[in-house]
Amino acid sequence: xxxGRLFFIFFKSGxxxxxxxRSMMAILEKELVKNHKVVSQEEFSHSVLTSQLSFGSSIIxxxxxxxxxxxxxxxxxICLLGALLPSMIILLIIGAFYDQFSNSSIVANAFKxxxxxxxxxxxxxxxxxxxxxxxxxxxxxxxxxxxxxxAILDVNPFGLIVLGAVIGVLILSERNSLAKKSVVIDxx
Amino acid sequence: xISTWLLFLIFLKVRLFAYGGGGVLYPLLQDELVSGxxxxxxxxxxxxxxxxxxxxGPNNVMAMFMGYQIKSYAGFAAATLAMVLPSYSVLPLDHYxxxxxxxxxxxxxxxxxxxxxxGLILGTAFSLGSSVIVNLSGAIIALISFIxxxxxxxxxxxxxxxxxxxxxxxxx
Numbered sequence: 001x002x003x004g005r006l007f008f009i010f011f012k013s014g015x016x017x018x019x020x021x022r023s024m025m026a027i028l029e030k031e032l033v034k035n036h037k038v039v040s041q042e043e044f045s046h047s048v049l050t051s052q053l054s055f056g057s058s059i060i061x062x063x064x065x066x067x068x069x070x071x072x073x074x075x076x077x078i079c080l081l082g083a084l085l086p087s088m089i090i091l092l093i094i095g096a097f098y099d100q101f102s103n104s105s106i107v108a109n110a111f112k113x114x115x116x117x118x119x120x121x122x123x124x125x126x127x128x129x130x131x132x133x134x135x136x137x138x139x140x141x142x143x144x145x146x147x148x149x150x151a152i153l154d155v156n157p158f159g160l161i162v163l164g165a166v167i168g169v170l171i172l173s174e175r176n177s178l179a180k181k182s183v184v185i186d187x188x
Numbered sequence: 189x190i191s192t193w194l195l196f197l198i199f200l201k202v203r204l205f206a207y208g209g210g211g212v213l214y215p216l217l218q219d220e221l222v223s224g225x226x227x228x229x230x231x232x233x234x235x236x237x238x239x240x241x242x243x244x245g246p247n248n249v250m251a252m253f254m255g256y257q258i259k260s261y262a263g264f265a266a267a268t269l270a271m272v273l274p275s276y277s278v279l280p281l282d283h284y285x286x287x288x289x290x291x292x293x294x295x296x297x298x299x300x301x302x303x304x305x306x307g308l309i310l311g312t313a314f315s316l317g318s319s320v321i322v323n324l325s326g327a328i329i330a331l332i333s334f335i336x337x338x339x340x341x342x343x344x345x346x347x348x349x350x351x352x353x354x355x356x357x358x359x360x
Contacts (some may be wrong), residue, residue, distance in 0.1 A: 017244045050282050053289065055204055056275030057246040065278045076279070080272065087245030088252070088268065094239055095256045095264070102235070106356060113355015114348055115234045116326040119317040120333035121241065121344045125211040126309030128338075129302075139303040146307030150215065151314040157215045158205050160308060161301055168300015173292040 001038050003078050006070060009036075010063055010082030017059065017083075024059055024083070028066065038070045060084065142167075190227060192262045198225075199251060199270035208302050210247025215308040217251060218316070227258045230319050241348055248272075325358050 009031045017024035025048065032039045039047075047069065051061035060080065067079030094101075101107045130143045142164065149155040198220050206212040214237070221228045228236075236257060240250025248271040255267025281288065288294055321327050333347045 015244055017246070046285070047278075047282070050285050051275075051278050053285075054275060054278035054281050055207060056273070056277065057210055057248045057271065059246045060248065060272055061275040061278035064275050065282055068279055068282070076276075080275075084245070084268070084272065087243055087249045090243045091239070091249060091253050091256065092264070094243070095253065098235075098257070109359040110352040110355040111231075111235065111238065112359055113329060113353070113357075114238055114351040115231075115320045116317070116330035117333040117347050117351035118234050118237050118241075119313050119320055120330045121337060121347065122211075122214050122237070122316065123310060123313035124334055124337040124344075125214070126306050126311075126313060129209070129211060129306030129309060139306070142300070142303030143307035143310070146304040147311045147314070148307075150308055150311035157219050157308045157311075158201075160304055161205050161207075161212070164300040164302075164304030165297040166300070168296040168298065168303070169293050171296070172299045173296025 001036055001070060003071065003075070005036075006067070006075065007078050007082040010067075010079045011085060014083040014086040017087075025062070028062070032066060032070070039066060043069055190225075190259065192259060192266050195255065195259060195263055196266035196270050199255065199267045200273065202251065203248075203271050203274050208298065208305055211309050212305050213247050213251060215312040217254060218312050221254060221258070223315075228254060230316065232257050234316065234320065238348060241344055325354075329354055 009028070013024045013027040013031075016027065029044055033041050033044050044066070047062055047065040051058045051065055054061040054065075060083065063079040063083040064076040067076035069075075070079075130139060133139075146160050146164070149160055150157050202213065202216040202220055206216055218233060222230060222233050233254070236250045236253045239253050240247065243249050243253075251271055252264060252267045255263035255265070257263070259266070317330065321330050329351050333351060336342050336347055336350075337344055
């Protein structure tokens with residue numbers, strides 16, 4: 001596949017990626033796996049998994065991983081740029097008008113109406129995070145402690161994430177290994 | 189004014205700690221840029237969050253716009269680079285995937301972080317809400333928005349358009 005074509009596919013996927021990565025992933029799968037057959041279904045699924053484990057935004061990581069599989073390091077740069085360029089162009093256009101925007105009273109009023117909605121959007125993200133695997137006691141306790149620590153006691157959230165990871169290593173990885181052991185013991 | 193290099197490092201730190209989902213960017217960016225260093229006002233922060241939701245792309249785009257708000261094109265470039273660079277960790281991961289995934293300490297740490305994150309995001313909503321939701325109409329907009337997104341599972345973009353319109357009508 002030539003690199004211009006590759007760039008265009010990612011550019012197109014970046015253009016339709018409203019509100020996250022689902023639609024973007026669907027386009028990439030269709031183009032790269034089904035239409036052009038430059039990545040196998042298995043390779044694609046593998047990239048989806050590793051991109052979710054990577055640091056950074058999983059969509060960006062997915063573009064890098066797929067680009068690298070199709071045509072090496074230069075491929076990863078082309079796909080990264082293709083995926084991100086639509087957002088960058090639109091952001092810079094909005095940025096150019098941003099000062100005039102903020103000074104207009106009608107825009108100020110509209111934004112005043114939208115701010116409470118934004119708060120709810122963020123809150124919904126948080127609630128979905130906590131209940132993503134249904135209600136479980138341990139995750140809920142972790143979340144409650146983190147909430148109180150950050151919102152009321154004003155504890156640094158970076159520290160809380162590190163603390164979560166440390167407690168996770170101490171308690172949660174232990175549990176995991178016990179579960180594995182008991183499976184082994186239970187087997188006849 | 190803050191140096192571009194420092195700004196880059198701040199965004200890089202935020203992106204590296206936002207492991208486990210773009211939603212974690214909310215508490216971390218708010219802590220660093222708004223309450224920590226005072227580089228953005230709460231209103232500017234919410235402007236960027238709103239714009240980030242309307243522009244196609246990952247949650248990263250709101251951070252990129254915050255870079256622009258703080259230091260124009262240089263800030264935009266610094267934020268963009270900082271948001272993108274950590275994603276290259278996917279290439280070694282592609283290589284060592286099985287070993288890393290099956291390591292029980294990695295699994296434990298990831299779980300612990302994921303459990304904490306939801307609380308942090310809610311904490312951000314709480315502290316933003318307490319300064320933004322100041323009257324009854326604001327509370328009603330917030331309540332309706334939450335119900336529409338969470339219970340009716342509508343795309344947040346519709347909530348944004350609806351509330352923008354409500355603002356024009358209510359505060360005219």
